[in-house]
Amino acid sequence: MRRIKVIGISTLITGLLFLTVTSIRIVNNKRALTSATKCWESGLVIYDNHELVGRLLIPGVEIDTIILGDDSNSALEIGPVLVTGSVPPGKNGNLILAGHRDTVFRNLAMVETGDTIKVETLKKDMTYVVTSRNIIDPEDVRLLEPTNTNCITLVTCFPFTYIGTAHQRYIIRGISL
Amino acid sequence: MNKCLLSVLAVVLLLPVSGITQDFATLTMDDIESGTMVARIDGQPSKYNPLPNLDTKVDIKIDGMVASVTVNQMFTNNSDKPIEAIYVFPLPNEASVYEMKMIIGNRIIEGIIKERQEAKKIYTEAKAAGKRASLTEQERPNIFTNSVANIMPGDKVIVRLKYVEKVDYEDGVFGFRFPTTIGPRYIPGNSIAGYSGTGFSFDTDQVPDASRITPPVAKPGERAGNDISINIELDSGLPLENISCSSHKINTTKNGKSKYSISLNNETSIPNCDFIFEYTVAKSSKPQAALFMSPDGEDNTFMLMAVPPTIKTNIKRQNKQLILVLDRSGSMSGARMEQAKQGVLNAINRLHRDDYFNIIEFDDAHTKFNNYSVQATKDNVQRASQWVRRIDARGGTEMQPALKKALLLPPINGLMKIVTLITDGYVGNENSLYKLIHNDLGNARLFTVSLGSAPNSALLEKISTQGRGSFVYIGSTNDVSSKMDKLFSYLENPALTDLQFSCIATKDIMPNPIPDLFATQPVVVFGKLTNKNIKTATLTGKIGTDFFKQDIVIDPRAGSISEGITKMWAHEKLKMMTNDFDLGVEDLRQQIIDTSIKYSVLTELTAFVAVEDIIVNPDGNPVEAIIPNELPKDMDYETFFGMKHLKATEVNPPDPSKPVMPETASPIGNLLLTGLLLVIGGAIILKRSRFYHETN
Numbered sequence: 001m002r003r004i005k006v007i008g009i010s011t012l013i014t015g016l017l018f019l020t021v022t023s024i025r026i027v028n029n030k031r032a033l034t035s036a037t038k039c040w041e042s043g044l045v046i047y048d049n050h051e052l053v054g055r056l057l058i059p060g061v062e063i064d065t066i067i068l069g070d071d072s073n074s075a076l077e078i079g080p081v082l083v084t085g086s087v088p089p090g091k092n093g094n095l096i097l098a099g100h101r102d103t104v105f106r107n108l109a110m111v112e113t114g115d116t117i118k119v120e121t122l123k124k125d126m127t128y129v130v131t132s133r134n135i136i137d138p139e140d141v142r143l144l145e146p147t148n149t150n151c152i153t154l155v156t157c158f159p160f161t162y163i164g165t166a167h168q169r170y171i172i173r174g175i176s177l
Numbered sequence: 178m179n180k181c182l183l184s185v186l187a188v189v190l191l192l193p194v195s196g197i198t199q200d201f202a203t204l205t206m207d208d209i210e211s212g213t214m215v216a217r218i219d220g221q222p223s224k225y226n227p228l229p230n231l232d233t234k235v236d237i238k239i240d241g242m243v244a245s246v247t248v249n250q251m252f253t254n255n256s257d258k259p260i261e262a263i264y265v266f267p268l269p270n271e272a273s274v275y276e277m278k279m280i281i282g283n284r285i286i287e288g289i290i291k292e293r294q295e296a297k298k299i300y301t302e303a304k305a306a307g308k309r310a311s312l313t314e315q316e317r318p319n320i321f322t323n324s325v326a327n328i329m330p331g332d333k334v335i336v337r338l339k340y341v342e343k344v345d346y347e348d349g350v351f352g353f354r355f356p357t358t359i360g361p362r363y364i365p366g367n368s369i370a371g372y373s374g375t376g377f378s379f380d381t382d383q384v385p386d387a388s389r390i391t392p393p394v395a396k397p398g399e400r401a402g403n404d405i406s407i408n409i410e411l412d413s414g415l416p417l418e419n420i421s422c423s424s425h426k427i428n429t430t431k432n433g434k435s436k437y438s439i440s441l442n443n444e445t446s447i448p449n450c451d452f453i454f455e456y457t458v459a460k461s462s463k464p465q466a467a468l469f470m471s472p473d474g475e476d477n478t479f480m481l482m483a484v485p486p487t488i489k490t491n492i493k494r495q496n497k498q499l500i501l502v503l504d505r506s507g508s509m510s511g512a513r514m515e516q517a518k519q520g521v522l523n524a525i526n527r528l529h530r531d532d533y534f535n536i537i538e539f540d541d542a543h544t545k546f547n548n549y550s551v552q553a554t555k556d557n558v559q560r561a562s563q564w565v566r567r568i569d570a571r572g573g574t575e576m577q578p579a580l581k582k583a584l585l586l587p588p589i590n591g592l593m594k595i596v597t598l599i600t601d602g603y604v605g606n607e608n609s610l611y612k613l614i615h616n617d618l619g620n621a622r623l624f625t626v627s628l629g630s631a632p633n634s635a636l637l638e639k640i641s642t643q644g645r646g647s648f649v650y651i652g653s654t655n656d657v658s659s660k661m662d663k664l665f666s667y668l669e670n671p672a673l674t675d676l677q678f679s680c681i682a683t684k685d686i687m688p689n690p691i692p693d694l695f696a697t698q699p700v701v702v703f704g705k706l707t708n709k710n711i712k713t714a715t716l717t718g719k720i721g722t723d724f725f726k727q728d729i730v731i732d733p734r735a736g737s738i739s740e741g742i743t744k745m746w747a748h749e750k751l752k753m754m755t756n757d758f759d760l761g762v763e764d765l766r767q768q769i770i771d772t773s774i775k776y777s778v779l780t781e782l783t784a785f786v787a788v789e790d791i792i793v794n795p796d797g798n799p800v801e802a803i804i805p806n807e808l809p810k811d812m813d814y815e816t817f818f819g820m821k822h823l824k825a826t827e828v829n830p831p832d833p834s835k836p837v838m839p840e841t842a843s844p845i846g847n848l849l850l851t852g853l854l855l856v857i858g859g860a861i862i863l864k865r866s867r868f869y870h871e872t873n
Binding site: 005007008011013015016017018019022025039043044046047048071081084085098122138139140144156157 | 560
C-alpha cells in the first residue's frame with residue numbers, strides 16, 4: 001500500500017522536475033537569443049562559440065532572429081542555423097536555414113506565398129519573396145540542392161503541433177527580388 | 178589549391194624515399210648485412226635503398242660575441258653499393274658559411290666557391306666520371322644541401338663546413354641557437370614541372386624550388402639514422418652568472434676565469450629540436466659597448482655592439498591597435514597550438530581599456546574574430562578569449578592572404594597599428610611574404626612570435642625586421658608568459674628609430690639602414706675603418722618624436738681580434754643585396770656572385786664544390802640515398818601528413834554532392850510531454866492508492 005503511494009509521489013515529483021528543467025531551458029534559450037542579437041547589433045560576430053552570420057526577418061509573422069553559422073544542436077537551441085550545403089548569407093545560391101518548429105520557427109506555419117523574407121549580413125541585405133510551401137519526407141532533399149538563382153529555403157519539422165518526433169518537414173522556398 | 182595540397186600529401190605518403198630513386202640499384206633482404214642503414218621503398222615491400230650512416234659533430238667556439246662553428250658530417254657507407262648521399266639540413270639563418278672541405282681518411286680536399294650552376298656542373302661531371310665529390314648549396318638562409326657522390330662500400334667521407342655568426346645579446350643575456358632538423362613545410366601553389374630536388378613536395382608556381390626545401394621526414398617509430406653531438410668552448414670575456422640550455426641536458430666545466438667547456442649530457446643525441454644555449458653575465462658586468470676587429474690585413478673590418486642609454490621619457494603611453502594573426506595549420510597541432518593560444522590570451526588580457534584589437538586565425542582559409550577592430554573592454558576580451566579557446570589545429574598554411582588581411586585592416590586614428598604574427602613559420606613561399614610586407618606594411622609595425630622546437634626562424638626574423646618590428650621565440654609552454662612579457666616590453670616602450678651610426682674614417686657600414694631598436698636591444702653595426710686613429714663614434718636617432726645622440730668611446734687598437742669579422746660583414750652586405758634582388762632588382766645578380774666569391778661566403782647563387790682526382794667508381798651511377806630529417810619533437814606526424822589532415826572549410830560552403838535534411842526535431846516538446854505524462858501518471862497512482870485505502 002505504502003509502496004504504491006511512494007511510487008505515485010516519486011513519479012509526480014519526477015514529472016514536475018522535467019517540467020521545471022524544461023521551462024528553465026526554454027527561458028535560457030530565449031535569453032541566449034537576446035544576447036546573441038545584442039552581440040550582432042554591436043558588431044560582434046561570435047556568441048558563446050557560435051559564429052553569427054546574419055539576421056533573418058519575416059515581418060508578416062513577427063520572426064526577427066539571428067542566424068548561427070553552425071548546425072550543431074546547441075546552435076539550434078538558440079536560433080535558426082545555416083545548414084551544411086548552404087551558401088553563406090549574402091552569397092549567390094541556395095541559402096538554407098533550419099530551426100525548431102516549437103521555438104524560432106513556430107510562426108513559420110503562418111507564412112503565406114507572397115510574404116517577404118529579409119536577410120541582413122554585415123555587408124549586404126537580401127530580400128526574398130515566398131513562392132512555395134512544401135510538406136515533404138526527410139529523404140526528399142531536392143529543395144536542398146544548390147541552385148543557380150538566389151533563393152532561400154527555410155526548413156522545420158512538421159506537423160507543428162504534433163507531440164513527439166515529427167516525421168515530416170515543412171519547407172518554405174523564396175526567391176530573391 | 179586544395180588539389181595541390183592533396184597531391185603533395187599523396188607524394189608524402191610515399192616516404193621515406195621518393196620514386197625518383199627507383200631507377201637505381203636497390204637491395205633485397207638478402208643483400209643487407211648487419212649494420213647497414215636502409216630505407217624502405219614503398220610499393221616494393223622487399224626492396225630497400227641503402228642509406229649511409231650519418232654522424233654530425235658540431236664544434237662551437239664562442240669568443241666574446243663571435244661564434245665560430247665547425248660542422249662535421251660523416252657519411253659511412255656500410256652497404257656493398259656505391260652511394261650518392263643527399264642531405265638537406267638546417268643551419269642558423271645568420272650563418273656566414275665560408276669553408277667546405279671533403280675529408281677521406283687523411284686526404285683533405287678543399288672546396289672551392291663557384292657560381293651555383295658552374296659548381297653543379299663540376300660536381301655532376303665528377304660523379305659521372307666515378308670520382309668522389311661533394312657539393313654544398315644554400316636553398317634558403319637556413320636550409321642547405323650537401324650532396325656527396327661515389328661514397329664507396331666501407332668509405333667514411335666527412336664534409337666539413339665552417340661558419341661564423343654573431344651571438345645574440347640583450348640586457349645581460351647572450352644567446353646561441355643551433356637548429357638540427359627541418360620541419361615539414363606547407364607548400365602553396367600549383368604543380369609546375371615536377372621535381373628539381375629530392376624532397377616530398379613537387380615544385381609549384383609559388384615555390385619553384387619546393388622539392389629542394391622539403392627533405393623527407395622519418396615516420397613515427399623510425400629513426401632518420403642521424404646522430405648529433407655538440408661541444409662548445411666558451412670564452413665570454415666577462416664573469417658569468419648562469420649558463421643554461423633549455424632544449425638539451427648539458428655538462429659544463431669551468432676552465433678559467435670566463436672560460437667554459439660545454440657538451441651534451443648524452444654524448445650523441447637525436448636531432449629533433451633546436452639547441453638553445455644562453456648565458457647571463459654578472460649584473461655588475463653588463464657590457465655597454467664592445468668592439469671586435471678583424472686580424473690585420475683584412476681591410477680593418479669591425480663589429481661594434483653598443484647599448485643605447487635608457488632614456489627616461491615622459492612620453493605618454495601610446496594606445497595600440499593590436500591585430501593578432503594566429504596560425505592554426507596542421508603543423509601547429511599539439512603543444513604548439515596550446516602555446517599559441519596561450520600567447521594570444523596573454524596578449525589580449527594585457528591590453529589597456531583604450532586599446533583596440535582584432536584576431537585573425539588561418540589555415541587554408543582565414544577567419545576574423547570581428548569584421549573591424551574592437552575596443553579592449555572586459556566584455557570584448559572575454560568574448561575573444563572564448564573564441565580563441567575553441568581553435569584547434571588543422572589544414573594547410575595559407576599565411577599570405579591572412580597577413581594581407583591584417584595589414585589592410587583599416588588603421589584607427591591616433592593608435593599605433595601593430596600586427597603580431599604567431600606561427601611556426603612552416604611555409605615555403607617566403608619570397609611572396611617578403612613582397613607582401615614590402616608593399617602593404619604602410620604605417621604598421623609587424624612583430625613575430627615563433628613557436629615550436631624547430632621553427633623557421635629565418636622567415637620570422639626577416640619579416641619582423643622588414644615590418645619594423647621584432648621577434649620573440651617561445652620554445653615551450655612554460656616560456657609563454659615570460660616571452661609575451663618581453664614582446665610587450667617591445668610594444669610598450671617607444672622604439673628607437675631613424676638610427677644613424679657616424680664615425681670619421683669608416684665606410685661600408687652594415688646593416689644599412691640600421692633597423693629600429695626596442696626596449697633593451699643593443700645596436701650592432703659592421704663596417705670598415707680607413708684609419709685606426711679614431712676615438713669616438715656617434716649614434717643618433719629618435720625616441721618617439723624626440724631626438725637623441727649618444728657618443729660611444731672606441732679604441733680600434735684595443736678591440737678584440739676575431740677571425741670571422743670580415744665574413745660576418747660580407748654576410749650582412751650579401752643579405753642586403755639579396756633582399757633587393759628578391760624584390761626584383763635583377764641586375765644585382767652578378768654583383769652578389771662576385772661579392773660571394775671574393776669573400777668566400779656562400780649565398781643562394783653560389784655553391785662550394787670539392788672533387789677528388791681519383792676514379793673510384795668506374796661504373797658510375799651510384800645509388801641515390803636521400804637522408805631524411807627527424808620530425809621536430811613537438812610535432813604530430815599524422816596531423817601534418819596523415820588522414821587527420823582535414824581541409825578547413827569556410828562557413829558551410831556549398832556541398833553539391835549530397836545535401837542532407839537537417840534534424841530540426843526539438844527535444845523540448847518531448848521533454849514537456851514526458852514531464853506532463855509523469856505528473857498525470859503520478860496523480861493517477863496517488864488517487865488510486867487513496868481509493869484503495871478508503872475501500873479497505
